[in-house]
Amino acid sequence: MRIAPLPEDLIELTAAWTGERFPDGRPKVADQTLRQLANATTEQAWDVLRKHGFHRQFAGGWRQTHPGRVLVGRAVTAQFLPHRPDYDAAVVAAGAREGHLEGDRQNSWIIETLRTGDVMVCDIFGKVKDGTVIGDNLGSAIAARTGVGAVIDGGIRDLQGLSELDNANIFFRDNDPTAIADVTLAGINLPVRLGEATVLPGDVILGTPSGIMTIPPQLAETVAVAAEDIRIRDIFGKLRLSQRTYTSAQIDVGVWAPEIEADFQDWLTKR
Structure with missing residues (x-):
């Protein structure tokens, strides 16, 4: 098993994209397109995607560390599952083969893969208590690496500190003082779920006061x-x-x- 798919696997998964890619195989939508999308509204994006047959690209009901600030970037996806000892042992072994240290928390494995312009998209099945994927330390790392932010279908902690990060906006379900526990990382750059939307690695994430639109890279321009x-x-x-x-x-x-x-x-x- 692998924590992150091979480049050829990501190319096959996102075969509709024919443009530039990152070395890991993720679609690389042009920076200029991302800048243009920062002026788009949820409804404008929804209308275009609907006309192209994409009817389930919106997820609502979020809180934000910087309400009103638009978030635009390329998705790096991650999924967590409820903890199971034998599965967790297999994940730890696979992570070691891919260069992740056993002593590091698995949520930090995701952050180490992020690049400028990325959005970390985490599906942790809506868990808030003991589901706090980041606090202000990991949030600072996300801000430094991406300059954009994250979308977490679950919890965060240290909301006050995260709200002080000027170069990142975090969309999340709720906050809680607990630390992340009793979950296992299922993988990085897999298809994940946000509400009714399926998110693929390399999708463009458009976060507005209305919610999250997940834009397939081939339709971003x-x-x-x-x-x-x-x-x-x-x-x-x-x-x-x-x-x-x-x-x-x-x-x-x-x-x-x-x-x-x-x-x-x-x-x-x-x-």
């Missing part, structure tokens, strides 16, 4: 371009509504009438 178009159209639509040029029924439709579209294109050119 499409979402970024469409979101920008929607944003500009929203500006125009609200302007014309405030001027009472058109009715709400005329603006709030899927496709504008030809005369409104022409007005928009003229406004866009002059803008």
Whole structure:
């Protein structure tokens, strides 16, 4: 068994992506696309993904260490399972073969794999008490390595300290003073679950005040371009509504009438 899959396994898992990859096989969505996605809303991304047949990419109901701050980055996934002694022994042995020290906590194994622009995505089955994947020490390591943050479907501790990290936003279910216990790391860069969403390594994570959107890498640029178009159209639509040029029924439709579209294109050119 392995803790992290081989590069060829990740390439097969994410075969829909044909662009650049990290040495471990994860898709590497361009930095420029990530910057563009930072301006996208949950609803804009949801609309594009739905049109491409991806109907279960949203997970809501989070707390954040920095409410209101948008989180965008490439997913490094990890899954924990309830502790079982014989399975844990097998994981420890596999971890040793892959260079992880037996004395290190398994949650730190994930952090050591992170790169700039990554988002650590942990599925710990919603566990909060004894399910606190990070505190402010490991949070500081995540901030230093990624400059982005993490999404933890479970708990954190040291919320006050984590809230003081200026270069990382952590999405989590709840906080608790206990330390992580009675769980075993099932693997790194596996398919994991966040609510109703399946997350693959290399997915783009878009975290907003609404929740988490998991964007397949092959659709990240499409979402970024469409979101920008929607944003500009929203500006125009609200302007014309405030001027009472058109009715709400005329603006709030899927496709504008030809005369409104022409007005928009003229406004866009002059803008």
